[in-house]
Amino acid sequence: MLLELHQVTIGEAVRNVSLTVSSGQMLTLAGPQDTGAGSQETGRTTLLRAVLGFIPLDGGHISIDGELLTPKSAPWFRKKTAYVPKQLSVPEGYKKVGDGRWTEMTAGERYLWLLQKAVRSDKTLLIVDEPPTALSPDDQQQANALLQEATARGATVLAAISTNGNISLTP
């Protein structure tokens, strides 16, 4: 799956971003880690949400396999997409994530569970936001291995990483 962004602008956070990622490739958006709860989302998260069609663009355009991403076409593209959000909170009693142990899992475990589910799905485009907190070295290693597994099976991966979170994702 070929993902192309042309001169994408979204508010103040994202300015004239152009990039291309094709099948079997991973592109990482690196930057300082989000300062935590209550802060505004980073430009990386904004950009990822725009690729999913959740946020309208102020300028430029996004295309997937040569087809323009529009509010109408976005649901169709999302069927081929696996999305790993930074954080996921679920209503009490919701058991379809984390094998029913979501509330007992740590932030790192939750992130890895979501990442594993995304990688092991048959989706061809992976949109991976950065983890909510810095991962432990073991978790980082697992995350790297999973992302490499995704690119090895030919998926297109767009991932956000934080530069101060000791994450060393390699394409």
Add this chain to the structure above:
Amino acid sequence: MSVFLSIIILAIVAWKGYYAWKRGIATYRRDCREHDSLREYLLGNGASPRQARQPFVVHALQRAFRPLLAQWRLLVVLAVLIVLLVISLSVG
């Protein structure tokens, strides 16, 4: 008397239904506000808008009707008391 009885029963059902509806709507609104990340996660993984709202609707329905189900014994006792009262009044 049966009309009087029906009105009372309907009033109880309407009263309980109103509070169940109110509880359900409040739960739905709170979940949508606090757990919007789940809706986006589901949409981002290919769910339709309807499928993405389903967990919130299910939770709202559970919150709305579980207390009613838990109170069914109380409702039965109340209904029996009303019936007994109506019968005693009609006999008297």
